[in-house]
Amino acid sequence: MGQSQRKRGAVLPVPGERNILITNALPYVNNVPHLGNLIGSTLSAYVFARYCRSRGYNTLYVCGTYEYGTTSETRALIEKCTAQQLCHKYHAIDDGVCKCFNISFDTFGRTTTPLQTEITQEIFLKLHQNEFLKEEMITQLYCEQHQSFVQGEFPSCGYPEAYGDQCDLCSQLLDSLELKSPRCKIDGATPVTRETKHIFLELDKLQSEIAAWFHQAASSGVWSNNGKEITFAWLKEGLKPRSIPRDIKWGAHVPLPGYEDKVIYAWFDACIGYVSITANYTDEWQKWWQNPDDVQLYRFLGKDNVPYHTVIFLGTQIGTRDTWTKLHHLSTTDYLTY
Structure with a gap:
């Protein structure tokens, strides 16, 4: 337009x-x-x-x-x-x-x-x-074939398809490492962990x-x-x-x-x-x-x-x-x- x-x-x-x-x-x-x-x-x-x-x-x-x-x-x-x-x-x-x-x-x-x-x-x-904003190194789950498409079971409510930041069912936040039975959303492969640099919005401030x-x-x-x-x-x-x-x-x-x-x-x-x-x-x-x-x-x-x-x-x-x-x-x- x-x-x-x-x-x-x-x-x-x-x-x-x-x-x-x-x-x-x-x-x-x-x-x-x-x-x-x-x-x-x-x-x-x-x-x-x-x-x-x-x-x-x-x-x-x-x-x-x-x-x-x-x-x-x-x-x-x-x-x-x-x-x-x-x-x-x-x-x-x-x-x-x-x-x-x-x-x-x-x-x-x-x-x-x-x-x-x-x-x-x-x-x-x-x-x-x-x-x-602040910069930090974090450890996250990572699918080597399909990059970051990782899902798993949310530990508190049991929702089986939670992503590694927030549950769509109960809306609670989490770290991806807390997911139970993590897997790649595309092919079900088990993800690996790796360190990466991220920028955080400091909502606490x-x-x-x-x-x-x-x-x-x-x-x-x-x-x-x-x-x-x-x-x-x-x-x-x-x-x-x-x-x-x-x-x-x-x-x-x-x-x-x-x-x-x-x-x-x-x-x-x-x-x-x-x-x-x-x-x-x-x-x-x-x-x-x-x-x-x-x-x-x-x-x-x-x-x-x-x-x-x-x-x-x-x-x-x-x-x-x-x-x-x-x-x-x-x-x-x-x-x-x-």
Whole structure:
């Protein structure tokens, strides 16, 4: 989409009016969306966007596909295609599913764009400049044939397909060495251990500011109970530094010397996708994302995505020391079982 096309007809905030920015969780492009994806965030966000417009609020509804990371690279290996080919395929499928249910957005973008890389790297370097990043050597599990595609059983809840950083079932963090019966996701081979250099986001340094914002936002906005409880549980346990890079090829590269073979992982840049998709929609994206006085941000998520938005991305925003539009309203659902 060219620059002139992005500018033409773009919805922008109007000073003095009620300006509503709406996002729902960006689907990963590694599978066909299911009913839980629709119920978990997309349908409720769309209904709310229609409600806002019916009330005359100036509304921008942003969505798209998150296309980088281990899940895309793994699925591409399984489907015997390139990661880019996989992303083209499932972006079209996701778009088609939404159209099938008559769900529309002001913009439905994707994260495999130059602006995604540019904005992600700029945020990363600001955190580095502000001394919220640190470098450490770590020991990790590694598949020699397929690099870092390692899964195993999560020790506390028994989920058999946990990756080596967080469990998708109970949302707890872990070190990959804690996985029981670790194996390569592609061929089931037993991984080896190796030392590697990583960059960590020091969330512990940002904890007091994140907590202060959480208590203020959860009281001034409207948050679902599970959204508040999950965020509070993370803060009560105490935030810990979290590794940003991964030893894969598909993603925005870490913009520091010595990290040419590593990319920025999904937990760090997936939420930046909302920003880059808006930037591909309008050159004046800062009027939405760096304008807290005029814009209220409403998010719709499944509960598994809560800490990425209310802790990690919020900490990232705070750590840049830029003026960001931060979360006002949070609507989160539990898992749909059927």
